[in-house]
Amino acid sequence: MRIKEGFTLxxxxxxxxxxxxxxxxxxxxxxxxxxxSAAYLWQSVEGKEFSVEDLTRLLTDKYEVSDxxxxxxxxxxxxxxxxxxxxxx
Amino acid sequence: MLLKxxxxxxxxxxxxxxxxEDRAWEALGNYDPFVIDETEELFSLEVVPEFDIQGKKELYxxxxxxxxxxxxxxxxxxxxxFEMAPLPDLPxxxxxxxxxxxxxxxxxxxxxxxxxxxxxxMLMYAFRTAGLDTLEIHASCTVCQGKGFLFLGKSGxxxxxxxxxxxxxxxxxxxLNDDNPVIRVVDGIPRVYGTPWSGKTPCYINDDYPVGxxxxxxxxxxxxxxxxxxxxxxxxxxxxxxxxRALKPIADGLFDTVSxxxxxxxxxxxxxxxDDEAAIVCSKEVLGNA
Numbered sequence: 001m002r003i004k005e006g007f008t009l010x011x012x013x014x015x016x017x018x019x020x021x022x023x024x025x026x027x028x029x030x031x032x033x034x035x036x037s038a039a040y041l042w043q044s045v046e047g048k049e050f051s052v053e054d055l056t057r058l059l060t061d062k063y064e065v066s067d068x069x070x071x072x073x074x075x076x077x078x079x080x081x082x083x084x085x086x087x088x089x
Numbered sequence: 090m091l092l093k094x095x096x097x098x099x100x101x102x103x104x105x106x107x108x109x110e111d112r113a114w115e116a117l118g119n120y121d122p123f124v125i126d127e128t129e130e131l132f133s134l135e136v137v138p139e140f141d142i143q144g145k146k147e148l149y150x151x152x153x154x155x156x157x158x159x160x161x162x163x164x165x166x167x168x169x170x171f172e173m174a175p176l177p178d179l180p181x182x183x184x185x186x187x188x189x190x191x192x193x194x195x196x197x198x199x200x201x202x203x204x205x206x207x208x209x210x211m212l213m214y215a216f217r218t219a220g221l222d223t224l225e226i227h228a229s230c231t232v233c234q235g236k237g238f239l240f241l242g243k244s245g246x247x248x249x250x251x252x253x254x255x256x257x258x259x260x261x262x263x264x265l266n267d268d269n270p271v272i273r274v275v276d277g278i279p280r281v282y283g284t285p286w287s288g289k290t291p292c293y294i295n296d297d298y299p300v301g302x303x304x305x306x307x308x309x310x311x312x313x314x315x316x317x318x319x320x321x322x323x324x325x326x327x328x329x330x331x332x333x334r335a336l337k338p339i340a341d342g343l344f345d346t347v348s349x350x351x352x353x354x355x356x357x358x359x360x361x362x363x364d365d366e367a368a369i370v371c372s373k374e375v376l377g378n379a
Contacts, residue, residue: 008340012323012348019327019344021334031324 001078001089002049009034009042018042018086032084037063038077052078095130096123099271099282099297101218105210106135116203119285122295132217134194134209136202140186142170149335153177157244158208162333173208175201185209191217211269211286215331220342222274224350225331228303230270230281231255233262233372236301236379237281239270241329246306247363249290254368262372267292269331272300272350279350300354301379304371309360312370316378322356323347355379 006022016039018032034042037059044058055074059065065073081087092109095102102125107113113136144166151159159177163170171185183205187194194213198205215225228239229248233255240248248267255262268288270281283294304314305325317325327347334340355378361367 006335010344012320013352015320017320017323021340029328031320031327033320 001051001082001087003042003046003081004086004088007086009039009046011039016042020086030084032081032086037073041074041077091135094120095125095127096120096285097125097127098123098214098284099218099223099273099280100275101214101221101223102127102130103210103214103217104130104133105206106133107206108136111136111202113202113206117206119207119287119291119293122283122293123285132192132194132213134196134206134213136196136198136206139197140184140195142166142186145170149333154244158204160208160212171209171212173205175204183208185212187213187216207286211331214271216333216336216339218271219332219339219346222346222349224272224326224343224346225284226270226272226326227268227329227331228270229267230265230283231262232265232298233259233301234376234379235298237265237270237298238301238375238379239272239281239303240306241303241325242306246308247361248306249288250363251304251306251359251361251367251371254363254365255372258365258368259372264290264292265294265296265298272346273297274346274349277353279354300350302375303350303354303356304375305356305358307358307360308362310362311360312362312364312367313360314357314371314374316374317356317358319351321358322351325356325358326351 007018008021009018016034041055052074056071059070090109091106093104093106095104142165146164148164149162159174161172168188172181173183174181182200183198185196191213196209228241229252230237230239231252240251242248266283266287267290269286271284272281279300280297281300282297285293330343332339332343359371
């Protein structure tokens with residue numbers, strides 16, 4: 001999967017949000033808030049093709065978390081991003 | 090002969106050039122309160138009979154919305170071309186060619202010249218000033234107790250109606266602008282300015298006030314107001330600010346200015362009916378916190 005074109009991660013006084021800014025997202029009126037670990041994952045995979053396994057590895061690399069927990073979190077987050085329309089499979 | 094007039098809106102200077110004998114000048118009285126005698130301008134618009142364009146490529150074609158004007162955007166060599174029509178099913182009647190930094194514009198029209206001039210100046214203003222702590226907001230703005238209160242909402246939700254209800258029910262409230270006021274952050278303080286662009290209401294006031302609150306209007310079966318979080322306030326104001334977000338400098342400018350405004354000004358969501366009670370509920374909350 002990959003992040004759809006035209007979405008930008010920004011920070012409003014410490015709160016990360018994804019905003020649709022590209023021409024292809026001109027009618028996207030939603031804003032998605034991300035917590036710090038989701039923002040770290042977003043920054044790590046921006047502009048790249050990635051899988052749930054990639055997200056899992058990024059989580060276990062940076063945080064003290066079990067493989068099982070990281071895999072579950074990564075899958076849940078990827079599902080959420082796809083559902084929100086900011087990531088395509 | 091071309092006649093050039095210079096205007097200042099929210100401290101930004103721009104000029105309009107049009108044939109001196111053109112009858113359109115008479116219908117552009119909305120700019121009269123903003124005339125000044127300065128030569129240093131941020132951008133200029135010239136109405137011309139014809140211009141050349143090269144390398145036209147589609148950048149953005151708007152989704153037609155019933156009753157709304159339509160603006161399509163193309164990239165061309167050295168800048169952009171905007172094509173405008175007053176309604177989605179009417180033919181294009183105005184072509185605005187602008188330099189890539191939005192400092193120079195040329196407009197040709199087939200009909201509706203006044204509509205085209207107003208639109209062209211609003212577009213150039215929003216795009217040219219986006220990096221200058223300035224936001225052109227789709228809102229109605231009422232002044233009360235020395236502060237400006239902006240009412241936002243999608244077309245048809247009752248922004249203007251809510252301003253009317255303040256004027257009728259709240260002592261000392263008056264209308265600054267009914268469609269497109271400008272917010273500018275000056276010395277860290279967000280201020281709201283009247284402009285020559287006020288929708289269907291002829292209200293062209295050259296004056297400015299500190300922003301008291303930003304209120305999003307939402308039609309509901311009851312009258313209730315609640316304060317938004319910082320991020321909700323950001324989303325509310327950002328979605329009502331004009332600008333071509335596909336251009337990074339503009340997106341960056343809008344982001345910075347909206348962030349700065351919502352950190353200093355309370356933002357609310359007002360669920361309301363178009364009734365007197367709505368203005369009373371709203372004013373009670375926002376005047377107390379402004």
